[in-house]
Amino acid sequence: MNKVVVASATMTPFTDHYDRDIRDLAxxxxxxxxxxxxxxxxxxxxxxxxxxxxxxxxxQGNLGALIASENNLNSASFTVExxxxxxxxxxxxxxxxxxSGMHETVLVLGLxxxxxxxxxxxxxxxxxxxxxxxxxxxxxxxxxASSWAMIAxxxxxxxxxxxxxxxxxxxxxxxxxxxxxxxxxxxxxxIETILRAxxxxxxxxxFDTCAAADGAAAVLLTTEEKxxxxxxxxxxxxxxxxxxxxxxxxxxxxxxxxxxxxxxAKDAYEMAGISPSDIDVAEVHDSFTIAELIALxxxxxxxxxxxxxxxxDGRTKKDGDRPINTSGGMKARxxxxxAAGIAQxxxxxxxxxxxxxxxxxxxxxxxxxxxxxxxxxxxxxxVFGTA
Amino acid sequence: xxxxGYVSVEDYVPLVGEFAESLVKGKIFATKCKACGKExxxxxxxxxxxxxxxxxxxxxxxxKLVSYTIIHVPPESHSTMAPYIIAIGEFPxxxxxxxxxxxxxxxxxxxxxxxxxxxxxxLENERIVYKFVPA
Ligand SMILES: [Zn+2]
Numbered sequence: 078m079n080k081v082v083v084a085s086a087t088m089t090p091f092t093d094h095y096d097r098d099i100r101d102l103a104x105x106x107x108x109x110x111x112x113x114x115x116x117x118x119x120x121x122x123x124x125x126x127x128x129x130x131x132x133x134x135x136x137q138g139n140l141g142a143l144i145a146s147e148n149n150l151n152s153a154s155f156t157v158e159x160x161x162x163x164x165x166x167x168x169x170x171x172x173x174x175x176x177s178g179m180h181e182t183v184l185v186l187g188l189x190x191x192x193x194x195x196x197x198x199x200x201x202x203x204x205x206x207x208x209x210x211x212x213x214x215x216x217x218x219x220x221x222a223s224s225w226a227m228i229a230x231x232x233x234x235x236x237x238x239x240x241x242x243x244x245x246x247x248x249x250x251x252x253x254x255x256x257x258x259x260x261x262x263x264x265x266x267x268i269e270t271i272l273r274a275x276x277x278x279x280x281x282x283x284f285d286t287c288a289a290a291d292g293a294a295a296v297l298l299t300t301e302e303k304x305x306x307x308x309x310x311x312x313x314x315x316x317x318x319x320x321x322x323x324x325x326x327x328x329x330x331x332x333x334x335x336x337x338x339x340x341x342a343k344d345a346y347e348m349a350g351i352s353p354s355d356i357d358v359a360e361v362h363d364s365f366t367i368a369e370l371i372a373l374x375x376x377x378x379x380x381x382x383x384x385x386x387x388x389x390d391g392r393t394k395k396d397g398d399r400p401i402n403t404s405g406g407m408k409a410r411x412x413x414x415x416a417a418g419i420a421q422x423x424x425x426x427x428x429x430x431x432x433x434x435x436x437x438x439x440x441x442x443x444x445x446x447x448x449x450x451x452x453x454x455x456x457x458x459x460v461f462g463t464a
Numbered sequence: 465x466x467x468x469g470y471v472s473v474e475d476y477v478p479l480v481g482e483f484a485e486s487l488v489k490g491k492i493f494a495t496k497c498k499a500c501g502k503e504x505x506x507x508x509x510x511x512x513x514x515x516x517x518x519x520x521x522x523x524x525x526x527x528k529l530v531s532y533t534i535i536h537v538p539p540e541s542h543s544t545m546a547p548y549i550i551a552i553g554e555f556p557x558x559x560x561x562x563x564x565x566x567x568x569x570x571x572x573x574x575x576x577x578x579x580x581x582x583x584x585x586x587l588e589n590e591r592i593v594y595k596f597v598p599a
Contacts, residue, residue: 198540205539212480213506214562216469217593218535218542219550226533227552276536283537327552327562332531 080301081175082311083461085114086426088294088419091261091411097291099135099190103144106186106293114297115307116182121297123174123183124154127167128415131156133203135190144186153180159319160208160450161364163187164294164418165457169317171298172459182299187419190291200289204414208451210325222286223278224326224452225365230280231332232367236382240280244271245389246366247284247408253395254405256435261290261411271366285366287412294419296426312429312444316349316460318342322453335453338375342447342458346377349443349460353377356399357441358428360421362449362456363406372447373401376458395436403428403436418457421446425461466590471541479509482520487584487592494523494559505559525582526599527553532565532574551596553580567597 087109089102097105103126111118126140137143141154159166164187171183194200201220209215209224229243247266254260266284274282304311320340323329346352353376361376363369373384378399387393393401404410404424407417425444427433442464448457468474468484483506486493494505499515505523510516532551535542542548551565563582568574581599586592 196540198538198543201537201539202541212469212472212474215539216472216541217550217562217564218470218538218545218548219562220535220537220539222537223533223535223550227531230533231531276534278533278535278537325562327560 079176079178081172081298081314082301082304083296083314083422083426084299084304084308084311085110085297086295086423087113088259088423089292090259091290091292091413091416091420093192093289094291095192099131099137099188100143100147102190102291102293103186103188104148106295107144107148107184110184110295110297116297118149119151121150121152121182121184123171123180124150124152125167125171125174125183125185126154126156127164127185127187127418128156128189129158129161129163130203130207130414131188131190135193140188150184152184159455159457161414162418162448162450162455162457163415165421165446165448165459166319166455168296168418168422168459169319169457172314172317175298175300181303182297185296185298185419187294187416189413189415191289191413192291197289208454214325214327220278221451222281222365225367226278226281228332228371228452229367232371235333236385238370238382238385240272241268242385242389243366243370244268244285246363246369247271249388249394250363250402250406250408253403253436254409256395257405257410260405260409261288262405262409281365287364287407290411290413292411292413292416294416294423296419296422310430312426313462313464314459315462316345316347318344318348318458319455320344321455324451324454326452329453333371335371335375335456337453337456338372338447338449341456342376345458345460349462351443351460355443356445357443358400358403358425358438359445359447360402360404360406360424361447363402363408364412366408368449369401369406372449376445376447395438400438403433403438418446418448421448422459429461429463466592468592470587470591470593479507483507484592487594490584492523492525492582492584492594493520495519496521503557503559505555505561523582524556527555527580527582527596529574529576529578529580530554530560531576551580553582553596563594563596565596573598
């Protein structure tokens with residue numbers, strides 16, 4: 078069977094690109110791939126785009142045809158949507174295209190242009206209706222912040238973790254981002270600043286979540302055999318898992334756990350033949366601080382209830398013993414929805430090749446990415462390795 | 465004709481239309497599968513057992529408070545309403561749903577396990593929804 082590898086990776090800065098449209102962002106990422114990789118454009122026979130809501134945000138659909146033609150790609154091109162997990166879902170689709178033998182080389186592009194809508198409440202409306210049950214939950218004015226707030230309260234009462242431990246996720250991710258030149262926020266954040274910020278939905282505040290951002294990220298997937306013909310800078314895609322939970326949060330048995338993450342991680346680990354203790358570095362979904370804590374527990378990196386204390390103790394910092402979101406995560410690197418899942422792969426690519434500069438984790442051989450739509454509608458996990 | 469929901473645009477869907485008409489009359493219905501007996505609230509027109517013969521049944525609207533949150537930053541559709549409380553309530557049949565919780569007068573009304581009741585509430589612009597109130 079073909080071994081699938083990531084043979085090139087890049088991203089635009091994630092920020093409010095007020096002067097650039099969705100086409101500019103896509104072209105910047107794609108052109109950078111071809112400038113720095115010794116591969117002909119004609120060798121790319123597939124383009125899979127992960128984008129969450131280009132219709133709602135920019136009034137543009139069918140990005141596959143648009144982006145492929147604007148970049149002179151004669152490839153089979155289409156978009157994958159799985160809410161906030163769209164980028165990682167696109168990666169899974171591209172992986173299977175190569176694994177099946179149908180395509181040899183597929184460009185995976187994560188893309189989102191959000192800030193054409195300038196009013197936060199209007200952005201929230203789009204995000205809610207994409208990631209929640211539109212008729213029965215989004216309609217009543219539920220927000221992802223309020224959903225995560227209920228999950229945070231449930232997790233706090235189940236395991237006795239503190240509000241400060243939840244906030245320490247954001248402090249840690251901002252610290253990590255100070256070493257990332259592509260990050261949206263390169264400034265440190267203090268616990269007190271988070272706790273005293275304006276309330277979003279009690280107990281969460283404005284600094285428990287991300288700011289609006291635009292951006293694109295791209296990775297080149299191909300077979301190991303093909304990659305060897307043009308580069309020695311590649312990492313292996315060793316496992317993939319995708320699972321869903323109920324879209325309606327009210328229907329979940331427990332608010333403090335997210336079974337979709339556990340299932341996606343289990344499938345990806347089994348395929349890769351690894352266990353959680355093998356993971357050297359991971360990029361996980363931290364659209365809200367509490368989301369990262371729960372992801373780490375469902376992924377088996379910490380026992381249930383232990384990720385809060387571990388984060389507070391600094392164990393998940395880039396220089397801790399379980400480094401998480403060395404890029405700064407969605408919180409500080411920036412979170413243009415569909416682009417974020419591919420930016421996670423860009424970070425793991427650099428970590429496993431040992432080219433992550435000041436963010437470099439020692440002896441990184443196994444890296445994992447985890448994406449989530451809403452509060453557990455869909456989760457996608459990928460395992461990468463140096464061999 | 466009264467429409468269901470704050471912003472829902474689905475008034476042409478028969479089930480949603482009937483649900484709104486029923487709310488106007490003060491009745492809240494669930495649906496029940498005629499083959500396997502599974503109940504649904506919010507109502508559905510087809511069962512996961514693959515049968516699609518469903519009957520409408522009166523929902524026992526007494527519920528217990530499972531969780532709540534106070535929303536300070538609302539989406540565009542609810543911009544004039546914040547802050548507001550959204551709660552998850554569990555009905556005697558074990559089903560759970562989410563709705564605004566109104567009529568709260570003290571912190572006692574926000575205790576987990578607090579009895580509530582699901583009631584119809586008419587909005588402006590000929591719209592209607594269901595909300596929880598402390599019971
Ligand atoms: Zn049935």
